[in-house]
Amino acid sequence: MKLKKTLIISSAVLLSAAALLIGACSGGDGAATTTSWEVPSKYREENTVAAGTVVEVDYTTKDYVNGTDATEEKYCNVYLPYGYDETQKYNILYLVHGTDPQSVTHQETWLYTIGAKNVLDNMIYYGDIEPLIVVTPSFYCYGLYGDDSYSSITEVTPVKDLSTQNFGSELRYDIIPAVESAYSTYAESTSEEDLRSSRDHRAMAGLSNGCRITYRGGMEENFDYISWYGCFSSYVDADEVLEVLHQDKYSGLKLNYMFNGDGIYDFAHNGHKKMVKALLKDDLFTEENTEYVNVSFGYHSARSWRVSLYNALQRFFKEAA
Secondary structure (H helix, E strand, C coil), rough: CHHHHHHHHHHHHHHHHHEEEEEEECCCCCCCCCCCCCCCCCHCCCCCCCCEEEEEEEEEECCCCCCCCCCCEEEEEECCCCCCCCCEEEEEEEECCCCCCCCCCHHHHHHCCCCCHHHHHHHHCCCCCCCEEEECCCCCCCCCCCCCCCCCCCCCHHHHHHHHHHHHHHHHHHHHHHHHHHCEEECCCHHHHHHHHHHEEEEEEEEEHHHHHHHHHHHHHCCCCCCCEEECCCCCCCHHHHHHHHCCCCCCCCCCCCEEECCCCCCCHHHHHHHHHHHHHCCCCCCCEEEEEEEEECCHHHHHHHHHHHHHHHHCCCCCC
């Protein structure tokens, strides 16, 4: 009897998983909804009718960590939605990759390896989200901090460590001004005053080490510029984040939304979930502006990140005026 009961339960689980898989593959005809399985197929396939374009924006960054005069020429990819019109204002998302071999073109990880470009094209095409600009930089500064030769994605090499520390300032002083002076956002100019006043129209998200960068370089260092966050497959100390956000420089600023997601088999899952629970004990983070979604049968891999981005895009900019 005990064995029979176990078999029945196991069969039910398998049938549920199969139903989820069929739903994810079919795509359906309805609007986008939060999923824990896979992005529906109609959002994953190439859109040949109304595809956005990807352009490169060059900029110069420098060694903010050590305060030297060293500089590096870099670029980021910028996704412009189909029909981009410079007379219109657009929300903007800065999307950061994770640890990758140096041979990888980091600016393409989100857009093509994970499939974010197709998801963006189709969510805009089907009317699930408003057209937006998406920026995919590389956090690595090989010119400043040397080559990389890591043996594991959890290894913290000198170039990864220093580039990670550098990114918050690189984002604030180099990337944001370069992109938002070239393309139309809600910032009237790239002065600090105008970038602060347009924070309700600026988001940041990242995976793995890019998630840690989102917490530290985005939330801790640029909370006055960014009010929407997507954090996938990593975590930092909750007390560290809260200590910074309660500093006088961020007084009166609110978090619009923070979407968190991990695969249930991701090695970051337990720590990330624990962090979110700790943040929710503080008044800045509430059930209304903080969300955590487990990705079913998910690992530290592309499907989990694609699902989490798809979910986060349904939350971002919904209350921006």
